[in-house]
Amino acid sequence: MHKPFSAIAVAAGLVASGLATFASSAQAQALDAAGLQVIDAAVNAVAPKMVNWRRDIHAHPELSGQEVRTAKLVADHLKKLGMEVQTNVGGTGVVGTLKGGLPGKVVALRADMDALPVPENTGLPFASKAKANYLGKEVPVMHACGHDAHVAMLMGAAEALSSMKAQLPGTIKFIFQPAEEGAPVEPDANGKVPSFGAKAMVEEGALKDVQAIYGLHVTANLPSGVVGYRSGPLMAGSDNIRIEVEGRGGHGSSPWNAVDPIVAASQVVLGLQTVVSRQLNISQEPAVITIGQIQGGTRYNIIPDSVEMLGTLRTFDEGMRQEALKRITTTAESIAASSGAKAKVRFGPVAYPVTTNPAELTAASLPALKLASGGKAMIIPKVSGSEDFSEFQKVAPGFFYFLGAPPKGKDFKTAPSNHSPLFDIDEDQLPVGARTLAALAVDFLQRK
Numbered sequence: 001m002h003k004p005f006s007a008i009a010v011a012a013g014l015v016a017s018g019l020a021t022f023a024s025s026a027q028a029q030a031l032d033a034a035g036l037q038v039i040d041a042a043v044n045a046v047a048p049k050m051v052n053w054r055r056d057i058h059a060h061p062e063l064s065g066q067e068v069r070t071a072k073l074v075a076d077h078l079k080k081l082g083m084e085v086q087t088n089v090g091g092t093g094v095v096g097t098l099k100g101g102l103p104g105k106v107v108a109l110r111a112d113m114d115a116l117p118v119p120e121n122t123g124l125p126f127a128s129k130a131k132a133n134y135l136g137k138e139v140p141v142m143h144a145c146g147h148d149a150h151v152a153m154l155m156g157a158a159e160a161l162s163s164m165k166a167q168l169p170g171t172i173k174f175i176f177q178p179a180e181e182g183a184p185v186e187p188d189a190n191g192k193v194p195s196f197g198a199k200a201m202v203e204e205g206a207l208k209d210v211q212a213i214y215g216l217h218v219t220a221n222l223p224s225g226v227v228g229y230r231s232g233p234l235m236a237g238s239d240n241i242r243i244e245v246e247g248r249g250g251h252g253s254s255p256w257n258a259v260d261p262i263v264a265a266s267q268v269v270l271g272l273q274t275v276v277s278r279q280l281n282i283s284q285e286p287a288v289i290t291i292g293q294i295q296g297g298t299r300y301n302i303i304p305d306s307v308e309m310l311g312t313l314r315t316f317d318e319g320m321r322q323e324a325l326k327r328i329t330t331t332a333e334s335i336a337a338s339s340g341a342k343a344k345v346r347f348g349p350v351a352y353p354v355t356t357n358p359a360e361l362t363a364a365s366l367p368a369l370k371l372a373s374g375g376k377a378m379i380i381p382k383v384s385g386s387e388d389f390s391e392f393q394k395v396a397p398g399f400f401y402f403l404g405a406p407p408k409g410k411d412f413k414t415a416p417s418n419h420s421p422l423f424d425i426d427e428d429q430l431p432v433g434a435r436t437l438a439a440l441a442v443d444f445l446q447r448k
């Protein structure tokens with residue numbers, strides 16, 4: 001899809017007038033309508049490429065920590081744009097640095113690159129046929145969370161912002177991170193979990209000197225083009241719960257000669273449900289504990305030695321999170337001990353803090369977000385899903401938001417949600433994502 005010549009001329013004119021717009025940064029003005037028009041023209045010029053990138057990445061999804069092809073695609077693109085590019089940051093992460101022509105602050109934009117062990121069932125012409133190794137098994141792989149769209153949007157924003165480099169008052173870092181979904185890593189003998197994803201990038205200095213970071217997530221469950229945000233806690237902190245209940249095996253006919261870990265584990269599951277309902281002050285924030293996996297036993301009449309349980313904790317407040325971790329441990333250990341069994345409680349490898357948008361950055365960024373979304377920004381309820389964008393927010397003020405992109409013709413209320421084998425997005429929203437990201441970065445650089 002090519003623009004008619006007249007449209008290109010108009011776009012060129014806007015870029016020229018943008019000189020004046022960006023130069024006004026000396027007076028530290030926030031992004032205005034004229035500035036947005038410059039960004040818009042540059043983003044629209046890249047729109048067809050974003051669709052191609054998204055489809056290419058969608059057809060070649062890579063699991064957490066294995067994003068080699070995607071990272072190369074990204075790094076090659078950023079190098080072609082003339083950026084200084086660092087690769088293999090925190091695994092397969094890529095950081096591109098765009099130094100503007102004018103002095104100023106440093107802002108970062110982030111996209112996650114990984115896909116999921118989900119068998120794609122969308123029937124799209126560019127649907128994934130990829131398979132990869134996940135925990136020792138060959139599994140089908142799919143971009144079922146829309147990270148393919150995030151990468152395409154940020155590649156688009158990078159190209160658009162590069163085209164106005166001379167007028168940019170400051171530096172923009174483009175952070176392409178691996179393993180947002182959590183790499184399949186196990187804690188070592190000391191319970192220490194190797195870093196991955198955002199945390200690993202932070203540890204390798206990806207956010208050094210960065211004064212603010214912005215990121216987004218596409219969702220099929222908001223109306224098309226709607227930007228959903230909130231100040232304060234937006235997405236839950238997430239902790240893996242791992243409990244091993246050790247008893248003493250024996251014959252099912254004579255349990256008095258054994259210590260039954262199945263009964264003890266059952267009591268632990270029910271006991272854990274009292275952590276949220278009886279032990280946490282939920283007038284502060286909600287919380288969720290789910291045990292999703294129980295493994296133990298081999299035969300109907302054998303009491304096994306041990307039972308292993310895996311679960312998840314979701315919280316919206318760091319203090320409550322720490323309290324819940326303590327209470328889960330005490331509750332499981334005490335209940336198991338009451339029957340002579342022993343509960344060993346560990347947490348991880350996933351341990352994501354709460355994704356919280358600082359009030360000050362949210363308020364300051366909102367005018368630009370409203371402008372760039374065409375007035376379609378709205379406050380949304382908290383989300384009990386999690387994001388390791390929170391790791392970036394620990395070291396720099398960070399703002400995270402959702403972009404509604406249900407597939408064309410589908411109702412957002414019933415469209416297959418993220419992580420579904422049927423998940424898909426409306427590619428018309430790719431420029432909206434790129435435009436909002438670019439606008440937030442320029443606005444941040446222009447603000448005092």
Ligand code: NI
Binds near residue numbers: 146
């Ligand atoms: Ni995701």
